[in-house]
Amino acid sequence: MYKDTVIDKKLVHQPKFIGVFFGVWFVTFFVFDLGGSIFGQFLAPVIGDPATSGLYGRFVVAFVLGFFLTLNIFAIGFLPTQRQSLVVWIELAICFVGGFHIFNLSLEFIQSKIWFLISRGLFTTIYVSVISIIFAFIVAMIGAIAKLSGNGFAMGIANFYTSLLRALPLLLLLFLVYLGLPQTGYVIDAVPAGILALTLNYGAYMTEVFRGGIESIPPGQWEAARSLGFTFGPTMRRVILPQAIPIIIPPTGNMFISMLKDSSLVSVIGVWELMFMARTLGQKTFQHMEMLITVAMVYWVLTIVLEIFQRRLEKHYSTVKETKE
Amino acid sequence: MNKISTSRIDSLKNDTLTRDSAGLTAKDSPNNLIIKMINVNKWYGPLHVLKDINLEVAQSEKIVVCGPSGSGKSTLIRCLNRLEAHQKGEIFVDGIELHDHMENVDIIRRDVGMVFQQFNLFPHLTVIENIIAAPVWVRKIPRSEAYETAIELLERVKIPEQANKYPSQLSGGQQQRVAIARSLAMQPKIMLFDEPTSALDPEMISEVLDVMIELAESGMTMICVTHEMGFAREVANRVVFMDEGQIIEQNDPGEFFDNPQSPRTKLFLDQIIAH
Ligand SMILES: Nc1ncnc2c1ncn2[C@@H]1O[C@H](COP(=O)(O)OP(=O)(O)OP(=O)(O)O)[C@@H](O)[C@H]1O
Numbered sequence A: 001m002y003k004d005t006v007i008d009k010k011l012v013h014q015p016k017f018i019g020v021f022f023g024v025w026f027v028t029f030f031v032f033d034l035g036g037s038i039f040g041q042f043l044a045p046v047i048g049d050p051a052t053s054g055l056y057g058r059f060v061v062a063f064v065l066g067f068f069l070t071l072n073i074f075a076i077g078f079l080p081t082q083r084q085s086l087v088v089w090i091e092l093a094i095c096f097v098g099g100f101h102i103f104n105l106s107l108e109f110i111q112s113k114i115w116f117l118i119s120r121g122l123f124t125t126i127y128v129s130v131i132s133i134i135f136a137f138i139v140a141m142i143g144a145i146a147k148l149s150g151n152g153f154a155m156g157i158a159n160f161y162t163s164l165l166r167a168l169p170l171l172l173l174l175f176l177v178y179l180g181l182p183q184t185g186y187v188i189d190a191v192p193a194g195i196l197a198l199t200l201n202y203g204a205y206m207t208e209v210f211r212g213g214i215e216s217i218p219p220g221q222w223e224a225a226r227s228l229g230f231t232f233g234p235t236m237r238r239v240i241l242p243q244a245i246p247i248i249i250p251p252t253g254n255m256f257i258s259m260l261k262d263s264s265l266v267s268v269i270g271v272w273e274l275m276f277m278a279r280t281l282g283q284k285t286f287q288h289m290e291m292l293i294t295v296a297m298v299y300w301v302l303t304i305v306l307e308i309f310q311r312r313l314e315k316h317y318s319t320v321k322e323t324k325e
Numbered sequence B: 001m002n003k004i005s006t007s008r009i010d011s012l013k014n015d016t017l018t019r020d021s022a023g024l025t026a027k028d029s030p031n032n033l034i035i036k037m038i039n040v041n042k043w044y045g046p047l048h049v050l051k052d053i054n055l056e057v058a059q060s061e062k063i064v065v066c067g068p069s070g071s072g073k074s075t076l077i078r079c080l081n082r083l084e085a086h087q088k089g090e091i092f093v094d095g096i097e098l099h100d101h102m103e104n105v106d107i108i109r110r111d112v113g114m115v116f117q118q119f120n121l122f123p124h125l126t127v128i129e130n131i132i133a134a135p136v137w138v139r140k141i142p143r144s145e146a147y148e149t150a151i152e153l154l155e156r157v158k159i160p161e162q163a164n165k166y167p168s169q170l171s172g173g174q175q176q177r178v179a180i181a182r183s184l185a186m187q188p189k190i191m192l193f194d195e196p197t198s199a200l201d202p203e204m205i206s207e208v209l210d211v212m213i214e215l216a217e218s219g220m221t222m223i224c225v226t227h228e229m230g231f232a233r234e235v236a237n238r239v240v241f242m243d244e245g246q247i248i249e250q251n252d253p254g255e256f257f258d259n260p261q262s263p264r265t266k267l268f269l270d271q272i273i274a275h
């Protein structure tokens, strides 16, 4: 993307903006009386008992919060852009995680279960997703090439496949595979059924992504290859796909992140993955929130790791054309 | 493949080439023909882009095709390696007829090299890999052998030092010379050029034309769509003028430029000289 070469006057350092920003937050905090919250307790030495401090307490809390918020963005304004974005991200994460305290989570309970949850659930989630994305990649590659092959049979099969499989909700497909296949004589375990359903479903979506990627290669590349005597197959393999794959990889990373979460659907057929753990581990003691939030955090961390990985991949493929010397 | 020649345009002005070219057209016998187009017609939907084209090209002949934009020049030469299909008439290339049901169009394409206006190099391959791609993957020549030939070709197009760069790191003129080398690596019998210098900055045009002149000297059969009239005068045995899908006039370059027959040709020549 184009990066601006001229630095704007910093908004967060303009008195007018600072004034308005402070005003808005001050009024907001004042209206939604925060005296009863953790902030009121912090300020107890100044305002006395938050419950009885009345308008004065409300005013002080709103003022102090507004002041620190404004000071915060004012200070962040001095950082270089990359740092700014990182600091803001971390602050938001702290606020978000800090917000969990309203659920009164039992940390001991989480600690007692987390190892089991990760060793069983996380492993299954990753394992199901990785295998499914690999198969889906292969299916999609075949589907996309079939659609572009100019062969009527191949095109017909591929079009039928994407049309049907993109129409079926994943959950429905999962039940069809898990409950339907045994009736035809093939008894299938929950994990392979899940992998099959995820593969078919994602393969159909990715077929379209891959087709788009392949079609985005300029026709001149086809013409050059064909006029050198390459037939369809070698043109695809040697000329078109090596150029299309770098275009296809980033959206595949995206698909994988999405699959990681859709793999939670296989918990309904009893696969012991993350979501299954989340629903069952807390059941006995009614500590649902503990496990749900823990699993949410695990998914989040996983996604962050994948995002970093995906960014690396994108960077790798965008710089791969530099000199080989 | 013929010996590398370093001669430039000036050296070509002496009589060897002109004598040669004049001789060729005269002594052509039909069995020397390498391309034959008989009443070829082509439509894009309702648009009639080639109208009753008749053209014969002898071995080693150099033809320059010119004409106004949209007259069908590209279409004509793209029909010769069947990048485009014609709908009526017959085209023979090296004794093989091109038609909808041909057994193996790739056999023709291996023998007919094509150079495009936009170079169309493979951006994911280095210069040397671009050149050995077709010999290795199409002709199945051992890599080391293809590599040696490729180095020779790069010397021939005068950029041996760029072998390991990627196309995007080269100037337009260098890219086009790589494209020529890539076609030559298949040892084609015929080379087709579709406005090879039109996308180039003026100072790069001559480096590409030099390579093409050298190629012409080596005896290659060449059909060039180009508006480089200097090149046409120096190298062509025949200039073919097209307008609205028809061949209006064809003649040897001297006659064509100094004594055009058709008023349309005159108009066209006036326009490009006025530029
Ligand atoms: N793929 C296509 N589909 C429809 N019409 C086309 C197509 N390719 C070319 N044409 C039309 O056919 C006619 C001849 O095109 P062609 O490219 O052969 O002209 P040209 O003489 O090479 O022109 P230029 O000097 O601009 O390259 C033009 O009117 C063009 O619009």
Ligand SMILES: [Mg+2]
Binding pocket: B073, B074, B075, B194, B195
């Ligand atoms: Mg053209």
